[in-house]
Amino acid sequence: MRSPQLSPDARRQAPGAIRRMFEAVAPRYDRMNRILSVGLDQGWRRAALRELDCAPGSRVLDLCCGTGDLALLLPRGVRPVGCDLTPAMLEIADAKAARRRVAFPGVAGDAMRLPFADDVFDAAVVGFGIRNLPDLERGLAEIRRVLSPGAKLVILEFSRPERRVVRLGHGAWLRLAVPGLARLAAAGGEPYDYLRDSILSFPDAGALARTLGGAGFGAVSYRHLALGTVAIHWGSRERRTASRGPAPPEDGNRATRAPEGTGAARSSVSRSAASSTA
Numbered sequence: 001m002r003s004p005q006l007s008p009d010a011r012r013q014a015p016g017a018i019r020r021m022f023e024a025v026a027p028r029y030d031r032m033n034r035i036l037s038v039g040l041d042q043g044w045r046r047a048a049l050r051e052l053d054c055a056p057g058s059r060v061l062d063l064c065c066g067t068g069d070l071a072l073l074l075p076r077g078v079r080p081v082g083c084d085l086t087p088a089m090l091e092i093a094d095a096k097a098a099r100r101r102v103a104f105p106g107v108a109g110d111a112m113r114l115p116f117a118d119d120v121f122d123a124a125v126v127g128f129g130i131r132n133l134p135d136l137e138r139g140l141a142e143i144r145r146v147l148s149p150g151a152k153l154v155i156l157e158f159s160r161p162e163r164r165v166v167r168l169g170h171g172a173w174l175r176l177a178v179p180g181l182a183r184l185a186a187a188g189g190e191p192y193d194y195l196r197d198s199i200l201s202f203p204d205a206g207a208l209a210r211t212l213g214g215a216g217f218g219a220v221s222y223r224h225l226a227l228g229t230v231a232i233h234w235g236s237r238e239r240r241t242a243s244r245g246p247a248p249p250e251d252g253n254r255a256t257r258a259p260e261g262t263g264a265a266r267s268s269v270s271r272s273a274a275s276s277t278a
């Protein structure tokens with residue numbers, strides 16, 4: 001299947017196109033991550049989870065969970081719940097969780113209107129997903145809504161290096177190497193053109209930190225990895241009452257097996273838990 005070419009502007013209007021693009025890359029997604037990050041991406045995910053530092057029994061939302069690579073690195077005893085726009089990615093996450101005999105229920109849903117009740121998660125993590133959202137502020141308001149007061153959010157995302165010489169090299173890598181490698185690996189070039197464009201148009205680390213603060217997260221901080229090409233941001237939902245997130249849609253689609261205790265009841269698809277040892 002040929003995936004649509006998406007500019008960041010198109011992204012703002014077309015969740016269907018984003019979903020079709022990730023459907024097209026899903027079977028090769030993990031392999032391409034290892035190739036394009038020269039094997040570093042799982043280490044970045046581990047570093048993000050060290051910032052999350054959640055206690056056994058915590059219910060953790062992995063938003064834009066994709067094929068589950070982030071949640072599946074969580075320690076046993078933590079209770080992750082995935083949410084992603086693309087059922088094809090969730091199906092791969094399901095299969096991986098089943099092979100590892102861990103519970104990772106996933107819900108198909110849009111970060112713009114999360115299919116969960118208020119205050120149900122003890123922590124949330126977003127790995128390489130926040131850059132895809134059509135409206136960053138609205139996405140953060142939704143995450144804030146589903147977190148309990150004081151709960152921590154960790155965001156792992158590509159970033160732009162601050163040092164000029166690294167920035168030039170990074171730009172060349174994104175513009176030349178990434179689409180070329182993707183074509184060579186028969187992964188299709190268009191999604192990786194989108195990857196390049198979305199990284200280059202995403203706010204830099206300082207701007208993202210300010211946006212987090214403006215969205216009602218306190219103790220916001222960040223650090224760079226990989227020469228500044230990746231950043232981990234974190235902050236905690238402030239305990240004061242802030243403006244509510246967007247009203248839930250009235251589409252009435254009900255999850256068939258909602259992850260227990262999350263109030264998930266509006267997704268068009270609900271993923272069942274894999275056999276549980278966690």
Ligand SMILES: C[S@@+](CC[C@H](N)C(=O)[O-])C[C@H]1O[C@@H](n2cnc3c(N)ncnc32)[C@H](O)[C@@H]1O
Binds near residue numbers: 065070086109112134
């Ligand atoms: C680059 S992948 C990241 C997957 C995974 N978190 C990881 O660490 O590899 C981005 C994911 O975000 C999902 N996504 C994009 N827009 C979304 C939205 N509005 N709501 C929920 N998920 C979304 C895509 O379907 C895709 O699976």
